[in-house]
Amino acid sequence: MLNSPLSKQLFIGLLAALFLVLALLAILQGPVDLNINTVVEILKAQLVNYLPEHILKWQQSIIIDVRLPRVIIAMFAGASLALCGLIMQGMFRNPLASPSVLGVSSGASLGAVIAIYFGFSLFSAWAIPLFAFIGAGLSLSIVYRIASNQGQANIATLLLAGVAISALNVAAISLLLGLSLSNWDVARMIIYWTMGGLDGRTWDHVFIILPIICSGFILLLFYNKPLDLLLLGEQHALSVGVDVKRTRRNLLIISTAMVGASVSVVGGIGFIGLVVPHILRLILGPSHRYLLPACLFGGAITLLSADLFLTLFFKASAIPLGVITAGLGAPFFLFLLIRQRVEIN
Amino acid sequence: MILKKSPLLPQGVKPALLSTQDLCFAYDSNTQLSNINITCYSGEFIGLIGANGAGKSTLLKLLLGLLPVNKGSIEVNGQTLKKLKRREIAKQIAFVPQSFDLPFAFTVQEIVMMGRNPYLGPFQLATNNDQSIVKEVLSITDTVHLQDRKVNQLSGGEKQRVIIARALAQQCKCILLDEPIASLDICHQFETLDLIQSLTKQGKLAITAIHDLNLAARYCSRLILLGKDQQGDICIVADGSPVKVLSQKNLKDCFNIRADIIHQQQSIQLHNITPIARS
Numbered sequence: 001m002l003n004s005p006l007s008k009q010l011f012i013g014l015l016a017a018l019f020l021v022l023a024l025l026a027i028l029q030g031p032v033d034l035n036i037n038t039v040v041e042i043l044k045a046q047l048v049n050y051l052p053e054h055i056l057k058w059q060q061s062i063i064i065d066v067r068l069p070r071v072i073i074a075m076f077a078g079a080s081l082a083l084c085g086l087i088m089q090g091m092f093r094n095p096l097a098s099p100s101v102l103g104v105s106s107g108a109s110l111g112a113v114i115a116i117y118f119g120f121s122l123f124s125a126w127a128i129p130l131f132a133f134i135g136a137g138l139s140l141s142i143v144y145r146i147a148s149n150q151g152q153a154n155i156a157t158l159l160l161a162g163v164a165i166s167a168l169n170v171a172a173i174s175l176l177l178g179l180s181l182s183n184w185d186v187a188r189m190i191i192y193w194t195m196g197g198l199d200g201r202t203w204d205h206v207f208i209i210l211p212i213i214c215s216g217f218i219l220l221l222f223y224n225k226p227l228d229l230l231l232l233g234e235q236h237a238l239s240v241g242v243d244v245k246r247t248r249r250n251l252l253i254i255s256t257a258m259v260g261a262s263v264s265v266v267g268g269i270g271f272i273g274l275v276v277p278h279i280l281r282l283i284l285g286p287s288h289r290y291l292l293p294a295c296l297f298g299g300a301i302t303l304l305s306a307d308l309f310l311t312l313f314f315k316a317s318a319i320p321l322g323v324i325t326a327g328l329g330a331p332f333f334l335f336l337l338i339r340q341r342v343e344i345n
Numbered sequence: 346m347i348l349k350k351s352p353l354l355p356q357g358v359k360p361a362l363l364s365t366q367d368l369c370f371a372y373d374s375n376t377q378l379s380n381i382n383i384t385c386y387s388g389e390f391i392g393l394i395g396a397n398g399a400g401k402s403t404l405l406k407l408l409l410g411l412l413p414v415n416k417g418s419i420e421v422n423g424q425t426l427k428k429l430k431r432r433e434i435a436k437q438i439a440f441v442p443q444s445f446d447l448p449f450a451f452t453v454q455e456i457v458m459m460g461r462n463p464y465l466g467p468f469q470l471a472t473n474n475d476q477s478i479v480k481e482v483l484s485i486t487d488t489v490h491l492q493d494r495k496v497n498q499l500s501g502g503e504k505q506r507v508i509i510a511r512a513l514a515q516q517c518k519c520i521l522l523d524e525p526i527a528s529l530d531i532c533h534q535f536e537t538l539d540l541i542q543s544l545t546k547q548g549k550l551a552i553t554a555i556h557d558l559n560l561a562a563r564y565c566s567r568l569i570l571l572g573k574d575q576q577g578d579i580c581i582v583a584d585g586s587p588v589k590v591l592s593q594k595n596l597k598d599c600f601n602i603r604a605d606i607i608h609q610q611q612s613i614q615l616h617n618i619t620p621i622a623r624s
Contacts, residue, residue: 001450221467221468222467222468223467224467224468225462225465225467228451228455228459229459229462231447231449231451232447232451232456232459233442233447235411235440235442236442236459238409238411238431238440239409239435239438239439239440239442239512240435240459240460240462240463240511240515241431241432241433241434241435241436241462241463242431242462243430243431281449285450285451286449286450286451287451287455
């Protein structure tokens with residue numbers, strides 16, 4: 001663990017640098033080879049609004065309309081999942097909490113599928129994010145009600161409540177999909193949406209995810225001290241002047257909005273919210289002043305590199321992004337469970 | 346502002362620091378606190394005693410504003426508690442909770458600095474003044490040598506001192522403690538009570554829930570005994586000096602025990618404590 005504030009700041013700077021390198025790599029990577037000079041010139045051209053003659057229109061369109069939104073969505077979705085995991089682990093005082101484990105992600109998925117099934121998504125691009133937000137919020141508040149007792153969440157109850165709600169959400173999604181099969185247009189939309197991932201994402205998706213997650217992150221920064229204090233327990237937080245009820249409610253709303261936005265754009269991508277905050281807490285310690293920015297970059301790095309890994313090594317096959325994150329995250333989750341069992345014995 | 350005389354200290358015009366007027370509270374229809382009237386002054390070390398379930402923790406939570414008052418009111422430093430925001434309450438009343446388990450690795454210094462939270466904005470860093478207050482309370486509680494240690498690696502006694510240091514960093518005139526010595530060994534029990542006593546001698550008001558009647562009699566300047574009245578409601582059975590409160594009758598009625606009461610200097614000790622067989 002890093003101890004001095006300077007080394008922590010340096011580490012966060014390092015994360016930011018790594019993030020920029022990865023973002024550039026991701027833009028360079030794709031079925032069509034474009035060298036780095038061309039890419040840089042196209043990005044520059046976009047800023048000054050002037051395209052040099054030797055660059056072709058289709059090259060510009062690949063970078064600006066295909067790869068750039070993909071990279072931006074990957075970084076914001078990854079960042080939001082990691083941040084939400086951090087907030088939930090802090091609020092539940094439990095390192096095993098995360099959006100996917102607590103059934104929040106599947107709740108958001110159910111909301112989105114409902115919006116598609118009943119045709120709300122045809123009226124407005126905001127219907128899916130709105131319903132995802134409602135689904136995520138309902139799931140989280142149910143799990144929270146069941147599992148928390150005076151601000152302390154029992155590990156077993158919390159995980160079981162999450163499992164139950166997840167199962168219910170997944171069953172409801174299957175039910176809607178089954179019912180919709182008679183109307184192939186709707187069924188196709190649901191199947192396409194549930195596959196998730198970053199393929200075919202456009203600037204429309206960017207404009208859904210970007211404002212919500214940016215404003216969510218800025219609001220979370222205001223809660224850096226209450227989040228630290230909540231880690232000590234409800235009574236401690238109250239006794240040093242935190243309005244626990246209000247703080248909890250606001251944090252729940254912010255994190256639900258962020259999960260809803262990212263799930264409605266990229267689908268359920270599991271375990272980033274569990275693994276990233278946990279590793280960063282081991283390195284930086286529990287103080288949220290450092291963890292919040294670190295999770296922002298760490299989550300973006302993780303999702304970008306998972307996507308990069310897929311495009312580099314599995315070009316031909318269409319493996320969903322969630323497979324990679326779950327493949328790495330689920331063993332880590334089991335490792336945490338085993339370690340906790342050892343500690344208890 | 347209500348000026349009442351303390352049952353012990355005839356200070357006359359000295360204003361009450363913390364007082365309740367006809368306080369009533371109920372979790373459900375069965376158990377309830379009814380008509381609690383307490384007036385506390387600075388410099389008092391008040392022990393809150395009573396059998397299990399007699400409402401000691403509940404009363405402390407009410408005094409902190411953690412539970413909603415059904416009837417009556419609480420005043421702290423002349424202001425109505427209900428009208429104060431949590432941050433304002435945290436500048437008036439500090440609280441030392443009963444349990445302190447923390448799976449997260451904050452350093453002792455960070456924990457104690459959290460006591461300055463009511464005075465700092467969301468992005469404000471600790472000022473020199475905050476730093477020197479933290480340094481001072483670390484030395485008062487004899488935890489200077491622990492300041493860079495991780496709090497999840499400390500022993501029970503060390504943790505208790507750290508959490509008292511955090512409460513002191515709030516610089517409040519009132520400190521409420523919920524059984525601060527329940528999980529400590531006998532030596533640390535004495536050390537902790539010595540510390541609280543020395544704080545009250547400097548003019549702070551300490552109210553502590555406490556189970557050990559002998560230690561309560563030895564350290565506290567005043568005891569408040571909670572028990573049940575004929576209707577089964579929780580009320581104050583006795584309020585005053587240990588000599589007055591720890592009588593044979595009160596011990597029998599509230600704790601169901603018999604004991605020899607030995608007078609020592611200005612205090613008393615209980616010997617040969619035996620339970621009374623329930624008929």
